[in-house]
Amino acid sequence: MALHNSHFTKILITGDAGMHGKHLVTFFSNFSTIIGVSRSKTSVSFPQYQHIELDISNIDSIARVMRALKPQLVIHTAALSNENIIKQYSPEKVEAINVTASGEFAMLCKEIGAKFVFYSTDLVYDGNCGPYRKTDSPLNPISLYSQSKLRAEKLIQQVGGNYSILRIALSYGESGNGQKNFFEFMVESLSSGKPISVFSDQFRTPLNAHEAPKAIKHLLDNDWDENILNLGGYERMSRFDMAHTIAEVGGFDKGLITPQLLSETTLSIAKDVSMNMDYLKNSGFAFSTLEEFNKNYILRLKRS
Numbered sequence: 001m002a003l004h005n006s007h008f009t010k011i012l013i014t015g016d017a018g019m020h021g022k023h024l025v026t027f028f029s030n031f032s033t034i035i036g037v038s039r040s041k042t043s044v045s046f047p048q049y050q051h052i053e054l055d056i057s058n059i060d061s062i063a064r065v066m067r068a069l070k071p072q073l074v075i076h077t078a079a080l081s082n083e084n085i086i087k088q089y090s091p092e093k094v095e096a097i098n099v100t101a102s103g104e105f106a107m108l109c110k111e112i113g114a115k116f117v118f119y120s121t122d123l124v125y126d127g128n129c130g131p132y133r134k135t136d137s138p139l140n141p142i143s144l145y146s147q148s149k150l151r152a153e154k155l156i157q158q159v160g161g162n163y164s165i166l167r168i169a170l171s172y173g174e175s176g177n178g179q180k181n182f183f184e185f186m187v188e189s190l191s192s193g194k195p196i197s198v199f200s201d202q203f204r205t206p207l208n209a210h211e212a213p214k215a216i217k218h219l220l221d222n223d224w225d226e227n228i229l230n231l232g233g234y235e236r237m238s239r240f241d242m243a244h245t246i247a248e249v250g251g252f253d254k255g256l257i258t259p260q261l262l263s264e265t266t267l268s269i270a271k272d273v274s275m276n277m278d279y280l281k282n283s284g285f286a287f288s289t290l291e292e293f294n295k296n297y298i299l300r301l302k303r304s
């Protein structure tokens with residue numbers, strides 16, 4: 001049975017220097033003691049938050065930290081999180097960070113009786129027949145990155161225990177780690193008058209990284225005990241739709257956006273990994289829309 005969130009007085013969040021990790025730390029430190037793990041130093045500070053510099057490719061150090069601190073919940077976001085980053089590492093290192101470490105956290109959670117939440121990706125789906133439900137969905141990740149995430153999922157399932165795999169959608173919000181995400185790149189380009197080409201036939205259900213932690217708390221508070229869940233926003237959008245929304249909200253020139261067809265290229269990119277989010281919607285959780293988020297985000301940027 002799933003634990004109610006109020007039981008999680010100590011939470012370990014991996015990847016606390018990254019986009020999702022930062023928002024998880026900011027949100028969950030209102031309720032629990034947080035231990036954050038990544039290789040770099042952290043730039044945030046909260047009264048209930050301790051950061052540990054740790055390379056998760058060293059599985060002995062994972063075991064040392066987990067056995068010494070015994071968190072009740074581990075949210076594992078640390079990873080080489082996209083194809084560009086993956087290409088900078090050897091296949092062995094990719095396996096160690098994205099796959100072996102994930103299995104190790106799952107195994108140690110099982111050993112100490114903790115719940116394990118793993119950040120996977122929408123890109124494990126095959127991209128040919130979205131929107132996907134977890135129960136009836138073919139998996140066929142195309143990239144080295146998404147293939148490593150699927151291997152991690154399988155390893156976690158093999159280990160068992162109290163685990164939940166979240167298939168996270170393409171995410172937006174403040175990354176704050178020096179690496180611009182797709183949305184920040186679009187805002188930057190459009191606001192400085194640079195033209196952009198975006199696919200009008202590639203679909204996602206973009207996730208607000210600021211609100212994802214609240215959605216996870218909602219799931220935990222509602223006795224969430226599914227082993228695999230999709231976590232995306234409620235809007236199915238093409239990259240072109242996303243760019244248009246940003247231009248509309250920001251008052252930027254829409255003429256800067258050129259639609260391109262993925263189907264007319266030879267690129268090996270998933271076409272439609274939008275996800276069905278009815279279970280979350282029907283459970284009463286509300287996300288703000290991309291338009292609402294961008295109104296505030298662009299206003300803040302314009303003021304700064």
Ligand SMILES: NC(=O)c1ccc[n+]([C@@H]2O[C@H](COP(=O)([O-])OP(=O)(O)OC[C@H]3O[C@@H](n4cnc5c(N)ncnc54)[C@H](OP(=O)(O)O)[C@@H]3O)[C@@H](O)[C@H]2O)c1
Nearest residue numbers: 015017018019020038039040055056078079081168170171
């Ligand atoms: N952002 C998206 O659109 C998206 C979409 C789908 C799924 N996801 C998944 O969600 C998770 C979080 O994504 P994100 O966008 O927040 O990623 P991110 O900003 O790149 O952050 C990744 C984090 O992992 C840490 N990390 C990487 N290698 C490590 C290592 N060897 N040891 C310890 N920490 C390590 C990084 O810190 P250091 O480099 O300092 O160690 C960083 O804190 C990832 O698992 C990703 O696959 C993200």
